[in-house]
Amino acid sequence: MQKYTASFLGKDCPGVVATVSRLLGEAGCNIVEVSQTILAGQFAAIFAVQAPDGLQPVTLRLQLCEGLQAAGVDLSVLVRPATDEHWSGGSDCEPFVISVDGPDQPGLIALMSRVFARHRINIESLKAILGEGGEHHALFVFEVQVPESIDLGRLRRELTCEAQSRSLRVSVQHRDIFEAVHRVSPT
Amino acid sequence: MLSEREVTSILNMLRNEHLDVRTITLGVSLFDCVSHDLDLFIGNVQAKLRRYAAQLVHVCNEVGDRYGIPVVNKRISVSPIAVVGAPFGPDGMVRICCALDAAAQEAGVDFLGGFTALVEKGFTCGDRALIEALPEALSQTERICSSINVASSRSGINMDAVALMGEQIRRTAQATADRGGIGCAKLVVFANIPQDVPFMAGAYLGVGEPDVVINVGVSGPGVVRKAIDRAVAAGHNNRGGRLTLLDLAEVIKRTAYKVTRVGEIIGGEVARRLGIPFGVADLSLAPTPAVGDSVGEIFQSLGLSSIGAPGSTAVLAMLNDAVKKGGAFASSSVGGLSGAFIPVSEDSSIEAAATSGLLSLEKLEAMTSVCSVGLDMIAIPGDTPATSIAGLIADEMAIGMINHKTTAVRVIPVPGKGVGEAVSFGGLLGKAAIMSVPQGDASAFIGFGGRIPAPIHSLKN
Numbered sequence: 001m002q003k004y005t006a007s008f009l010g011k012d013c014p015g016v017v018a019t020v021s022r023l024l025g026e027a028g029c030n031i032v033e034v035s036q037t038i039l040a041g042q043f044a045a046i047f048a049v050q051a052p053d054g055l056q057p058v059t060l061r062l063q064l065c066e067g068l069q070a071a072g073v074d075l076s077v078l079v080r081p082a083t084d085e086h087w088s089g090g091s092d093c094e095p096f097v098i099s100v101d102g103p104d105q106p107g108l109i110a111l112m113s114r115v116f117a118r119h120r121i122n123i124e125s126l127k128a129i130l131g132e133g134g135e136h137h138a139l140f141v142f143e144v145q146v147p148e149s150i151d152l153g154r155l156r157r158e159l160t161c162e163a164q165s166r167s168l169r170v171s172v173q174h175r176d177i178f179e180a181v182h183r184v185s186p187t
Numbered sequence: 188m189l190s191e192r193e194v195t196s197i198l199n200m201l202r203n204e205h206l207d208v209r210t211i212t213l214g215v216s217l218f219d220c221v222s223h224d225l226d227l228f229i230g231n232v233q234a235k236l237r238r239y240a241a242q243l244v245h246v247c248n249e250v251g252d253r254y255g256i257p258v259v260n261k262r263i264s265v266s267p268i269a270v271v272g273a274p275f276g277p278d279g280m281v282r283i284c285c286a287l288d289a290a291a292q293e294a295g296v297d298f299l300g301g302f303t304a305l306v307e308k309g310f311t312c313g314d315r316a317l318i319e320a321l322p323e324a325l326s327q328t329e330r331i332c333s334s335i336n337v338a339s340s341r342s343g344i345n346m347d348a349v350a351l352m353g354e355q356i357r358r359t360a361q362a363t364a365d366r367g368g369i370g371c372a373k374l375v376v377f378a379n380i381p382q383d384v385p386f387m388a389g390a391y392l393g394v395g396e397p398d399v400v401i402n403v404g405v406s407g408p409g410v411v412r413k414a415i416d417r418a419v420a421a422g423h424n425n426r427g428g429r430l431t432l433l434d435l436a437e438v439i440k441r442t443a444y445k446v447t448r449v450g451e452i453i454g455g456e457v458a459r460r461l462g463i464p465f466g467v468a469d470l471s472l473a474p475t476p477a478v479g480d481s482v483g484e485i486f487q488s489l490g491l492s493s494i495g496a497p498g499s500t501a502v503l504a505m506l507n508d509a510v511k512k513g514g515a516f517a518s519s520s521v522g523g524l525s526g527a528f529i530p531v532s533e534d535s536s537i538e539a540a541a542t543s544g545l546l547s548l549e550k551l552e553a554m555t556s557v558c559s560v561g562l563d564m565i566a567i568p569g570d571t572p573a574t575s576i577a578g579l580i581a582d583e584m585a586i587g588m589i590n591h592k593t594t595a596v597r598v599i600p601v602p603g604k605g606v607g608e609a610v611s612f613g614g615l616l617g618k619a620a621i622m623s624v625p626q627g628d629a630s631a632f633i634g635f636g637g638r639i640p641a642p643i644h645s646l647k648n
Binding site: 097101129173 | 201
């Protein structure tokens with residue numbers, strides 16, 4: 001068996017997941033992990049699958065595209081060999097939540113993520129919440145992995161400096177505080 | 188992945204609702220510092236405090252930064268000085284107090300508590316020396332807090348100590364007359380004092396406590412108030428039914444849980460980094476003079492025109508209980524006072540109610556039967572007789588003794604000022620109108636002295 005990731009993007013409608021999973025099953029693939037979301041009416045999903053020996057990514061993609069067309073489902077498909085290797089940054093990392101908020105304007109994500117890239121900080125999840133704090137207000141929540149070797153004070157200063165240049169506020173908090181406050185766990 | 192609500196609610200608590208860790212208090216036992224030689228004792232104390240407290244402020248700031256939640260105050264509590272300094276007289280006690288003040292300054296903490304005597308059943312030589320030293324000791328120092336436990340449910344009330352404290356509070360106010368009697372803001376008289384309080388001015392490290400320990404005091408009246416406001420604004424409970432006090436008690440409890448979790452995670456990490464055991468999380472709604480960080484405002488959110496209005500004692504009882512329940516669920520190490528404070532000068536809303544006459548000393552006394560502490564930060568006329576102050580203390584001690592709870596008195600007889608005037612202490616201690624003390628003479632009662640016996644522990648009605 002070999003492991004592939006198959007990604008799907010297109011208009012959301014009831015039955016999309018049923019069609020995609022049926023087609024993967026018909027191709028002999030076993031689904032081992034899925035992440036799916038809907039954004040602006042668009043369905044997006046990544047399926048990690050174990051595919052039968054000899055089934056090439058290009059062949060699997062072709063089968064999926066034909067099946068979707070036959071089912072009348074309009075999705076783009078990409079199939080790639082998967083790897084179990086995760087980005088580690090070359091050192092142990094800790095999970096942090098970095099929130100940036102203020103007046104919405106183009107270039108905010110690029111501005112902050114440039115700082116992350118400079119410090120080898122990996123973004124694991126990014127969420128934009130628009131309009132909740134008033135019209136034209138934006139809140140971006142980055143869940144990131146921060147290498148332990150990083151000087152947190154320096155990172156905070158750099159982020160604050162970039163944020164203030166655009167009238168934004170930034171907060172940097174270890175993820176554990178969110179878990180501790182909001183979630184009840186037995187340990 | 189965190190939900191949108193999980194992230195935004197913490198950001199709101201921090202930015203708009205004054206969420207913080209109010210204090211991390213390093214408890215240091217001084218029992219291994221004792222000596223019959225005063226210089227040697229002071230040297231031992233300073234060396235031990237230096238050893239354990241040198242990194243306290245730095246580590247608290249570092250951990251606060253890591254979680255994005257400020258640790259507002261860093262403090263130290265020590266073993267009761269009347270016990271560890273028992274061989275020394277009043278002059279020696281003043282020197283010890285000054286040495287502790289210098290050590291607190293060196294460590295960068297704002298207060299050090301433990302200039303303490305435990306006299307609920309009687310005095311030792313050290314107790315008498317410490318109490319005699321209070322006016323001079325508190326006038327010569329900036330950061331030292333003193334607590335005197337004069338009563339307990341097991342021992343009764345030491346009325347000789349009550350009478351003596353009435354006089355010493357007057358003398359301490361006189362000794363700090365140039366600063367509005369501020370010495371009394373650092374002096375508390377207790378019944379049933381807990382051994383592990385992280386909050387000042389009552390913090391000290393009890394004799395059953397570890398050699399060193401980290402206790403954390405979390406607050407958050409602003410967070411509780413906003414949670415109540417949101418529930419009231421929604422107009423219904425989470426099942427769509429009519430919003431009642433039962434629902435609001437649940438809101439307070441859940442909010443107290445969240446705030447306590449913040450304190451526990453931060454206190455625990457500070458303790459780990461310092462290599463010191465974690466003691467307790469004390470969730471006490473402790474206000475500051477800042478608007479939005481007030482316990483008094485919670486009374487308004489719960490439907491009273493002001494704290495002091497009829498219903499205030501019931502509101503405080505519900506608030507105090509819900510806070511304890513939330514805190515107890517959040518941490519297995521809840522201790523200290525854990526409840527709601529009602530310090531008049533330190534809370535802008537309570538201070539306003541006292542100034543306008545909506546809140547009287549008598550009503551405050553009634554409320555102390557259900558709050559977590561007692562008559563706190565109350566300015567009274569400077570010419571209040573010592574026996575009347577002793578009478579106030581005796582009343583408050585009786586409430587604590589009979590109800591098996593901590594009660595305390597921290598009153599400031601402001602020299603040269605009377606009812607209708609005000610005093611400002613600045614900073615966290617705030618400002619207060621001078622409140623009138625009930626008329627009548629307690630001198631003959633106080634003059635009897637002796638001890639009010641401990642109450643019966645059965646036949647409770």
